Amino acid sequence: MNIFTLLTSILLLSGPASAQSADLFPLDPVTYFCARWQHSSAVKNNILYINGGIETFNYPGAFRTNWTNNTLGVNTFLLEVDLTASWNWKTNISITALNKTANPKTGTFNPNFVRGTMFQGPANDSRIYFYGGTSFLGNESFLGIDKGSSNQYPLWSFNGSNAVWDQFDIHTLWRPSFGAAAEAPDQGLGFYLNGQLDNGTSTETLAVGETTFYLDGMMVIDLVNQTANNISTAGIRNYLPRIGGGMQYVPGVGKSGVLVALGGQVDDSKISAITKGRLLNFTTVDVFDIASYIENPSGNGTWYSQTTSGAFPLPRTGFCTIVASAPDNSSHNIYLYGGHNPFTSTIYDDIYVLSLPSFTWTQVYSGHSPRWGHTCHLVANRQLLTVGGNLSNRSSSANGCDWEVKSVAILDLNSLTWGSVFDAGAGEYELSAEITATVGGAAIGGATKKTPDGGWDNADLGAIMSMTRIYSNAPVSTTPIPSAPSSTKSPTHHPSRLSTATVIGIAIGSLTALIFLLLLSLYLLHRHNLPPFRRLRPRHELEDTGKGELEPGKEKTKLELAGTEMRAEFPNSMVRAEADRDTVTYAVELPANMGRGAMWGVPVIKEPEECYSGGGKEWTGEERVKKEKGN
Incomplete structure (x- = not known):
């Protein structure tokens, strides 16, 4: 038990009058867990790390004697889940809440953000990395709420060997949130596609007000040297900047693997506050050839678009993905789980698999306990481990707490069976009967369907997908990614x-x-x-250059920021940021899933009747249990 939990417990035992004082301490996200979503997570050295995210807490509020007060706030701790031994989350799971400590070099703390991402980093690096995110402003009175943080340090790390936090100036202009992220740990690279800016992403964007702007470009983050480079994404066919989608690294093809971008939300308008936007469907996916960038880091790499076939998922955001390859590498299967449609208030409890290289969709599961805003990981060879998720369209999770009372669940990919047991010694991954019926072959591989139904949209992509690559998680000592233009750091090499x-x-x-x-x-x-x-001046303080301040007396203010970075254009009287890329940038607004009282940074989701013209109905606790049991 950490010190905050102990102090809170003492106050609660002292009687109702002292219960108010519990609000003075950060709430233990394990002891008082109710629901969690829009967090980030990663698996490193057999430890599942969970950071940030919106959370509802079950603890006695002021003058209450029962545990029914769902307090809305954020997770202010770094959580660790032990994956070295088997457990059952109903009986003996081990979850530790670590207090965040200040960076000893700057005295600052890793912000408690939502909608960010986490990278596991190279195998020979004991650190995990945190990138991007935004402040949750739905309950500004909650202890631990961060109202923005300097853009100068969008990348943080936590060293699991000595519990030291660090932050890095990777010479970027903005901290993005709600973008699509993927990682190639065997190459020491993290990727972050598009995303958005709002008044919670940093102290420099507070001036944007109640407006959200999409970001152009993809960040390529060198996790070996802690540098970054922004590349254009204008090469994507029918390109529009997107938010809320997914991106999955597939290591088994091409020279260096590929990235597959899936779904998300875009707006066809080039000006703000015109439309609600639309969701991308899954009939086409975008593929990035990592080798095309590594072989020419000064370029933007090559994107391909490929038409898919089969049983498509319905358009959505807020889902999670993993990839599992057949034992013989004859197919690579991207599992897509859950998500929601913010325009229709629909939440999904289903799993679809996109099998490569045939680019064919197969539905392998459909249930009755939908969720969105969750994360998931492939663990112990063949198990899909999910973390958190919102069960409703209200950010207060008013229809009750998560029935997965420890915020985790396990799906065995071979049998497609959900359970509460994590098996640390599980056998090798094999294809389920549903997938082999689509791609041919057997459980151990031998896929016979090797090309898309309609052929390759681009012959070069076909050549890449037919090239088998052996994935290796060996230590990474150097990468070919150059430092940002304003950086004086040179690549770190590790000679004999x-x-x-x-x-x-x-x-x-x-x-x-x-x-x-x-x-x-x-x-x-x-x-x-x-x-x-x-x-x-301490490095964690911004230099007083005036570049981040509005010029008095001017109707339209301009921020001139040097370097290569994701960029956003701010219309009307808003701040405008420019970068030296010739890519197209669009400024659009988040769709109208915002209700009265919503705070920008993260929307406060309202009742369906309040936000959506079609109305809707929340499940009661009794109805939810029946649906979860399949009744």
């Missing part, structure tokens, strides 16, 4: 061990050079009568 004599020689030479430079510096300082030291 030097001899003792060489090390001693280098040390003596370095010491001699250092003494010489010190003496020269003291001489020059004395000659010019300069003070020997100069107090520098």
Whole structure:
């Protein structure tokens, strides 16, 4: 039990009058868990990490003696779930809530954001990484709410070996949120496609008001050297910036694997506040050839679009994906689970599989407990582990707490059976009968369907998909990604061990050079009568350049920001940001799933009758149990 949980427990035991004081302490997201969504998560070294996210807490509120007060707030801890041994989440799961500590170099804390992402990082790196996100402003009185954070440090890390937090200036202009993320850990690369800006993404975007802007470009983040590069996404066919979609790394094809972008929400209008936008369907997906970028880092890489076939999922956002390849690499299967349609208030409890290289969809599951805003991971060879999710269209989860009382669930991919048991020693992944009926072959592989039904939309993509690549999770020591233009960092290389004599020689030479430079510096300082030291502004504070401030007396203000970065255009009297890319940028607004009292950063979802013309009905607790049991 951590100190905050202990103090809160003491206050609760002291009587109703002290229950109000519980609001003074961060709420333990494990002990008082009710529901969790729009968080980020990653698996590293047999540990599941969960960070941030909106959460409802079940704890006695002011003058209450029962546990029925669902308090809306955020998760202010980093959660760890042990995956080294088997467990049953109903009986013996181990979940630890770690207090976030300040970065010892800057004194700042990792913000408690939502709609961000987490990267596991290279195998030989003991850190996990956090990128992007926005503030949850639905309950600003909740302790731990972050009202924006400087754009200077959109990338953070947590070292699992010594519990140290760190932050990195990767020379980007904006912190995005609600974009599609993927990771190639075998190459030390993270990817973040499009996303949005709002008044919760940073302190610099507070001026945007109650408007959301889509971002252009895809960030390629070098997790070995902690640098980043923004590349154009204008090469995507029928391109519009998107939010709320998914992107999955498929390592088994091409020279360096591919990224598959799925679904999401766009707006066909080029100006803000005109339409509600629309959802992308799954009849076409976009594929990025990673090798095309690695071989030419100064370019934008190559995107392909491919028509799909089979049983398509309905358009949606807020879903999660994983990939599992057949034992013989004859097929690579992307599992898409859950999600919702924000325009119709529809939530989904289904699983579809996109099998490559045939680009064929197969529905493998349909249930009665829908959720959105969750995350999922492939663990122990063949198990889909899901984390959290909202069960309703109201951010207060008014229809009750998550019936998965520990915020996790397990699906065995071979049998397509849901359960509460995580099997750390599960056998190898095999294809289910539903998938083999689509792609041919048997459970262990041998797929016979190797091309799309309508042929390849581009012959070059066909050549890439026919090239088998052996996935390796070996340590990554260097990547070819260049530093950002304004960065002075050079790629970090890890040469073989030097001899003792060489090390001693280098040390003596370095010491001699250092003494010489010190003496020269003291001489020059004395000659010019300069003070020997100069107090520098801490790196976690923004320099007072005025670039982030509105110019008084001007109707239209312009932020001129150097470098290459995702960019957004702000119409009318809003701030305008520019970057040196020739890509098309659109400024659009989030669709009208915003109800009265919504705070920008994360919408407060209202009752269907309040937000949607078609009306709707929330499940009662009794109805929900019946639906979950299939009655």
